[in-house]
Amino acid sequence: MKPCGWLAVSTAIVMTACGQSDSTVPDTAPTAATPAAEPRVLTDEERTAILASLPLPYSEADTENGRRVFARCRSCHTLPEGGPNLTGPNLWGVFGRQAGSVEGYNYSPALREADFTWTAEQLDQWLNNPRSFLPGNKMAFAGVRDETDRRDLIAWLKVETGYGADVDVS
Secondary structure (H helix, E strand, C coil): CCHHHHHHHHHHHHHHHCCCCHHHCCCCCCCCCCCCCCCCCCCHHHHHHHHHHCCCCHHHCCHHHHHHHHCCCCCCCCCCCCCCCCCCCCCCCCCCCECCCCCCCCCCHHHHCCCCECCHHHHHHHHHCHHHHCCCCCCCCCCCCCHHHHHHHHHHHHHHCCCCCCCCCC
């Protein structure tokens, strides 16, 4: 008998001996996840109002450039509320959040032990050079060296990650 066949027969015997048939073995095949609710998409008017509500220099940022700069981040981070963690954590609500606190994300010890809250200023320093900002973090990214690109990216993130959700657009 081949090794795989022997294993299947042995498993069936053990399951029967324990009062279970092999038909009760849970199906370990992946199943389609229940689709999450579609994230709410901001209108252009809402985006403009949120951007205008930001302090300088972010209120003058080019969010279209920020969106383009984020393309470098997209393979590791998601933005929508309830979005999955990838190689990096989901960024919804990042501003005002304690560093290293996204539930279910496996942070480096350096970020788990970090004692700061994400602000635009903190994120600007992080994006400039993640390795020097917080030695020991596991983010494999050289950084965004251009100051204007960082400003635009931070403004775009503020607009897209729930920071200005309470801005009145009426």
